[in-house]
Amino acid sequence: MAYLPSNILLTPEEMARADRMSAESGIPSFGLMRRAGYAVAATALSHFPAAVRFAVLCGPGNNGGDGYVAARQLADGGAEISVHALGDPDDLKGDAALAFQLWGGSVAPLREFQPQPGDVVIDALFGAGLSRKVSDEIAGVISSVERAGVPVLAVDLPSGVDGRSGKPLGAAFKAHCTITFMTRKPGHLLLPGKSLCGDIEVADIGIPRRIIEAAGGSISENGPPIWSAHLPFVGADSHKYRRGHLAVFSGETSKTGAARLSAIAGLKTGAGLVTLASPEDAMAANAAQLTAVMLKKVDTNAELSDWLENAKLSAFVLGPGFGVGSRARDFVLALKDSPLVLDADGITSFRDDPAILFDAFEDGETHLVLTPHDGEFGRLFPDIAADETLSKPDKALKAARRAHAAIVYKGADTVIASPDGRVAINTNGPPWLATAGSGDVLAGMIGAFLAQGLPAFEAAAAGVYLHGEAAGLAGPYMTAEDLAGQAGHAMADLVARF
Numbered sequence: 001m002a003y004l005p006s007n008i009l010l011t012p013e014e015m016a017r018a019d020r021m022s023a024e025s026g027i028p029s030f031g032l033m034r035r036a037g038y039a040v041a042a043t044a045l046s047h048f049p050a051a052v053r054f055a056v057l058c059g060p061g062n063n064g065g066d067g068y069v070a071a072r073q074l075a076d077g078g079a080e081i082s083v084h085a086l087g088d089p090d091d092l093k094g095d096a097a098l099a100f101q102l103w104g105g106s107v108a109p110l111r112e113f114q115p116q117p118g119d120v121v122i123d124a125l126f127g128a129g130l131s132r133k134v135s136d137e138i139a140g141v142i143s144s145v146e147r148a149g150v151p152v153l154a155v156d157l158p159s160g161v162d163g164r165s166g167k168p169l170g171a172a173f174k175a176h177c178t179i180t181f182m183t184r185k186p187g188h189l190l191l192p193g194k195s196l197c198g199d200i201e202v203a204d205i206g207i208p209r210r211i212i213e214a215a216g217g218s219i220s221e222n223g224p225p226i227w228s229a230h231l232p233f234v235g236a237d238s239h240k241y242r243r244g245h246l247a248v249f250s251g252e253t254s255k256t257g258a259a260r261l262s263a264i265a266g267l268k269t270g271a272g273l274v275t276l277a278s279p280e281d282a283m284a285a286n287a288a289q290l291t292a293v294m295l296k297k298v299d300t301n302a303e304l305s306d307w308l309e310n311a312k313l314s315a316f317v318l319g320p321g322f323g324v325g326s327r328a329r330d331f332v333l334a335l336k337d338s339p340l341v342l343d344a345d346g347i348t349s350f351r352d353d354p355a356i357l358f359d360a361f362e363d364g365e366t367h368l369v370l371t372p373h374d375g376e377f378g379r380l381f382p383d384i385a386a387d388e389t390l391s392k393p394d395k396a397l398k399a400a401r402r403a404h405a406a407i408v409y410k411g412a413d414t415v416i417a418s419p420d421g422r423v424a425i426n427t428n429g430p431p432w433l434a435t436a437g438s439g440d441v442l443a444g445m446i447g448a449f450l451a452q453g454l455p456a457f458e459a460a461a462a463g464v465y466l467h468g469e470a471a472g473l474a475g476p477y478m479t480a481e482d483l484a485g486q487a488g489h490a491m492a493d494l495v496a497r498f
């Protein structure tokens, strides 16, 4: 069986479309279910060779159908099997009814299921078709399995997890591993779904790739296929200005560290030049701690305008340690025609009237990148943040369209969205990335990619990815300085791959 490495993600609706398209192109749908069931059986045997019994829990739709096929396959191989069904299996329709016939063995009602030591639960209750909260009866079965501590192999998704958003509807299994088909779904990568799936395997059940690509929308896993074509060639003849000049704004004397982290990360991410724009009172503090990064005094709006007119600056980072208030707003408005990463205090400065920011960056190609964590997202987009019906990708996309900006909606499942509809979910960030100063480093990395000419969405996605790679190199006890320090190695690894 082939397992597919792919960064395409299909929502449950898009997967259903792929299903229909493959049926229309003459591929028998029961063949897909059969191969899905075989893949479940193969995964069950390879992960749990010492299982005493496979307890297959089958739902009322095609997810249950996959369970019946797997039960037959495992029984034919000599394994001990029990099958419990939600609802009356005689009511099953279409392929699921055929799969039930194929099983041909006994089926007990789900409410009678009692996990036993040595069981491996094959969870085939609901997959892509979960449409509402699970009932108390099902929640009871889920908690009895959890209490018994027996492992769960989830078919397509842990039942209860919404494949679109990764949110549990009522209750959900926590699986030891999940086997899904053709591509992963957003719910496999978004929290808390990601933490409920365990190891994820993707089985090829025979839907042609052209159909998967045609059925897919715009959500993918973040990775080089999205942005590698835009990476600048870093060759021996590359003049330093061709790698761009990044300007990072420093805060006042007592808050200069954050901007320096951004600046150093920007330099190591390949910006040709990096200048820290510092208020006069912070010049000494900054000068004492910088070597390769240049320093420029910028206190007032007039000084900023003068600098913008006379220097060749490619991109800007404003926010880390900058301070919240009118100075931040004035500077951002002066930068409205330039590629800009707006982070931290820069974002919070617009909380009272976000429209001023959104309107300022409306014209031309998208050239603003906003990097909010949850709290900052809620300050700029309170209505979107509060809408429980939206998934994290939905929220990021809605925000991107409103703000005319690429949005990096940070978290353990960072989502990057573009106003043109593209959305990427990042997966390479290790848990130790949540450390003080980590966001400052990220802003500098994205700024450096903007300075090197990447469009806003690509720069944002590449920055988030590089951040994860650098954290992997820096290891679990890293500080933000270590993280910035590893950016050059992570960049070199990346460039070597293309």
Ligand SMILES: NC(=O)C1=CN([C@@H]2O[C@H](COP(=O)(O)OP(=O)(O)OC[C@H]3O[C@@H](n4cnc5c(N)ncnc54)[C@H](OP(=O)(O)O)[C@@H]3O)[C@@H](O)[C@H]2O)[C@@H](O)CC1
Pocket (backbone or CB within 6 Å): 015, 016, 018, 019, 032, 033, 036, 059, 060, 061, 062, 063, 064, 065, 066, 125, 126, 127, 128, 129, 130, 131, 132, 133, 134, 135, 155, 156, 157, 181, 205
């Ligand atoms: N190409 C592919 O992708 C292939 C996909 N395959 C498999 O098909 C799966 C998708 O199948 P599916 O569409 O039949 O949906 P599924 O998840 O079985 O659930 C629907 C049923 O559950 C019910 N129901 C929903 N929520 C409920 C709740 N809270 N509490 C109680 N009931 C609830 C719902 O009822 P209804 O909403 O209609 O009232 C309906 O009866 C997919 O995950 C994969 O495993 C493979 O076979 C091969 C090819």
Ligand SMILES: [K+]
Pocket (backbone or CB within 6 Å): 063, 123, 124, 125, 126, 127, 154, 155, 156, 157, 158, 159
């Ligand atoms: K399932």
